[in-house]
Amino acid sequence: MWLDALTLQLGYNATLVALGAMFLGVAAGVTGTFLFLRKRALVSDAISHATLPGVGIAFMLMVALGGDGRSLLGLLLGSAVSAGFGLLCIGWLTRFTRLAEDAAIGAVLSVFFGFGIVLLTIIQTMTAGRQAGLEGFLLGSTAGMLWNDAMIIVVGGVLTLAVVMALRRPMTLVAFDPEYAAASGLNVARIDLAIMGLAMAVTVVGLKIVGLILIVAMLIIPPVTARFWSDRTDRVVWLSGALGGVSAFVGAALSAAAPSLPTGPIIVLVSFAFFALSLLFAPSRGVLAAFLRHRRFQRRVHMRQGLLALAQGQPIYEGFTLRLLRRAGLVEKDGVVTDQGKARAAKALRDEKRWELVRADQALEGAAALYDGLRALETVLTSDQIEEIDRRIGGPKGVGA
């Protein structure tokens, strides 16, 4: 059953929905990256909640004009209008009052959503409203979706994706370095507007599949996940798109296989699973990598301190240092220093003395700045320079009796 779902064997509409979700997921992942890099990820939360009154008003309008009010296209148009109005409100509040953007986002989100709920309760009392199924827009439902609706989602997903692809270069530039983008002649405000418009398009198209409460996750989780794997903007963009597409496809397909599972939460949890894996295992930024890096650093510090202590004949009591030295074969089990240990210790002490001279010498200031107690001198100075320092230290001297 699960396999059937993933390989698109569950009927025509389910296949269409899964493909539409995938296109939408890619578009959301890519658009979300630009939002995320502009540090405006939560604006999408306000956009998505602000769609609800539009859905309600569109339904009532369509009923008043004699239709049955359930035309998905009309509802989506309504939601786009009210989401756009919500965006205008946020912009107006942040520009003309002293409120910060987060307060404006929260205010628009809660008020629009509250008003939408009022409209929904009105619609429930209308004779045409009882089977409207507008609640499906809250959490998304693909069960029993009509062919027309599925087509709207596929076409909407593809169109959004096409616009994202067309605009990705200027958007990358603005997301990465807005000052440079402005200096090179791009209209940053207009590009920002385009990013917002695309986020709105993703929200509106995804409304029916994911629902307005969770659609924001498709715009936030894939970019954050992708950010763990790369520091390059273009790679984050592509990776985020891929992650978004895969999560949306898998989520939509699984939920088609088990109709009791609502689509939105499944998609969100699939992409959260990718996120959790990345948080733990991503190279360099992941928790595991950070832990290993920390351990490696710890070992180097203990090794260095141990060698210096050996060279100066001081006793070592610290257990971890002793274990490290024993494991490297520098100290015997009974604590006697091996020949190799003596050699390494002597080198460590000499390096320490060399560094001391380097740091005292103003001519070698650049190299001295790199001193951290662990770095080998050979990686900083040429062999000629080291010889020069050794000359200053002088050769071994006899110890006075």
Added chain:
Amino acid sequence: MSGAEFVPLSLTPLLIGVFAAIACALPGNFLLLRRQALIGDAISHVVLPGIVVAFLLTGAVSAWPMMLGAAGASLIAVGMIEAIRRLGKIEPGAAMGVTFTAMFAAGVLLLEQTDTSSVHLDVEHALYGNLESLIWLDAIGWESLTDPVALAGLPEELPRIFLTLLGVAAFIWLFWRPLKISTFDPSFAQAVGVSTGVIGLALVVVAAVAAVAAFDAVGSIIVIAMFICPPAAARLMTNRLEVQIAWSVVFAALSAVLGYVLAGYGPIWVGSNHAVSAAGMIATISGLILAVAAMFAPCRTRSGAPVG
């Protein structure tokens, strides 16, 4: 309208609405000034899995385990947001977005997978609450307020939200100075020995408690609106924190009363006999108050100077 009708049907929901609104608006003032306004949004989403898990563990819809579950879920969420922010060096807004959507999705999924058809627990209820149904059936009029038998039949949400409000107010009153200093000048606060981290966490916990208690009675949508709209409108009225808090209390109470009355009686005035969602209406009114404040309030501009 006579007391015989008002007291049993409208007095308790009104009071619960007002108390919940004020309990959320009080910590909201500080969250707003600290640029953490969306914490309320995040908390109100993450309490859902907490409540569902509490229901699954106890098998019954009872208030205290659910409140504990919700409080636990908000603490987990705060921890997760911090962990994602620090470990992944992710900006706080995005870290919050990842956390609350994932937890809310988990809550919805758990809810859909369990058989809750016999009890009153569903996503819609969590969103809009059931303010209208918190009626006081034992009351027969104003005289019931002094009748111990009738008072015993008060909906249990009322004393709970009242206690929460007292607790929130006490926290703000007791920690007024550290809260104020650490909000406006964190480095000065640290210099005079206030541990800003602890104060910040305590504020979030108090906000979570208020959110959870209010959530139980009035649903998450009022919680988010009351955390942000009354403090934001109050912020536009004054430059003084004391005055701002007073305004926010006034705005919160006004939204609750007006919203409830409009939701219950407004449709009757326009000739319909179906009430609309009180929670949604209260949020809408608070938004209208904010809109008016944003257009006419004396301190609405960024410089802070009163306008002409």
